[in-house]
Amino acid sequence: MRRRIALLSSFLACSHALVAPPKALQPMQPRRAADAGAATTSDAPPATAAAPTAAEAANGHQRKTAAVFGFFGASDRELALIEKRYAKNGYECVVVPSPVKEVARPSGWYKNFRRNARLGKEHELARHFDVVHCMSGGFLNYYLTRGAGVPLACDTLLLDSTPILPKPRAFTTFARQFMRDALPFGKVVDLFPQPLHLFLIRTRWSVTAFRLRVQHWFLRRLGRHPCAWRDLTTRWLRVSSSAARRGNYEPIVAHAARVAFGRAPAAPPPKRAVFLHNPADPYLSRDDVLATVGAAERLGLASAVHEVATNHVQTIFQKPRIIFEGALA
Secondary structure: OHHHHHHHHHHHHOOOOOOOOHHHOOOOOOOOOOOOOOOOOOOOOOOEEOOOOHHHHHOOOOOEEEEEEEEEOOOHHHHHHHHHHHHHOOEEEEEEEEOHHHHOOHHHHHHHHHHHHHHHHHOOOOOEEEEEEEEOOHHHHHHHHHHOOOOOEEEEEEEEOOOOOOOHHHHHHHHHHHHHHHOOOHHHHHHOOHHHHHHHHHHHHHHHHHHHHHHHHHHHHOOOOOHHHHHHHHHHHHHHHHHHHHOOOHHHHHHHHHHHHOOEOOEOOOOEEEEEEOOOOOOOOHHHHHHHHHHHHHOOOEEEEEEOOOOOOOHHHHOHHHHHHHHOO
């Protein structure tokens, strides 16, 4: 209960940030990578990987590979369970946390994108995976990784209880449902008008966008950004900040779709996309899901939709066969 109150207080203090659904309220604690050779920067979120067993290595059996972008605020235990689910089904799995501070607010997007652009081909995810699995807010983490020039490629892109798009309306939908579920009298959130809530988030994002443009300008003048990745970050910041300033987020939503489903700056498009969601999921906009499916198809990507009855991001915990024997089959 204390954790829930603490996270809720954090959200109310800065309504531009998001936290995880009630079933995943534990704050993320860093984990040691199972592969001792996995290198991370000191400010990058750690990832975990399940190494092949000795028997498999001896038999020359090549395991399938997966990268999972976790949901907002997933606990260490939950990320470990996701890794175990994949290992049990024959995958070498890298689990990537999606910290709220870096994935659920524009200032975090900038920090995340800048770090990824700096790493580029040296990023630990700069390779091909059989599956990339994005859970809830993990879709934004995936977008910020590929968009920053990290050569992350895959055969199958699995979108699980997502997309949560980079626009205030999507974040407002998520946040209001979280508060309904987290508060003892959650229905009181309906007394706070949704248009006012949306206005506050739009305003905060607009102010943040202006601050980031000024900050980036000074860093460039001071020579803090090497040319190799500075221009990529500048172009992305121009698109995202212009969207916030004008209040029209369609350009950055379209950019996210092109990066996710088409050719990214340093990576080819996935071979197929699979959308896994509950049509009644109150954390998502069904219109956003259908629009994103349409965007993937317009970009020429083979797409499949699997509708489930499980709650937000709970399929891999409660009914993993739907994923491994259905969506990924």
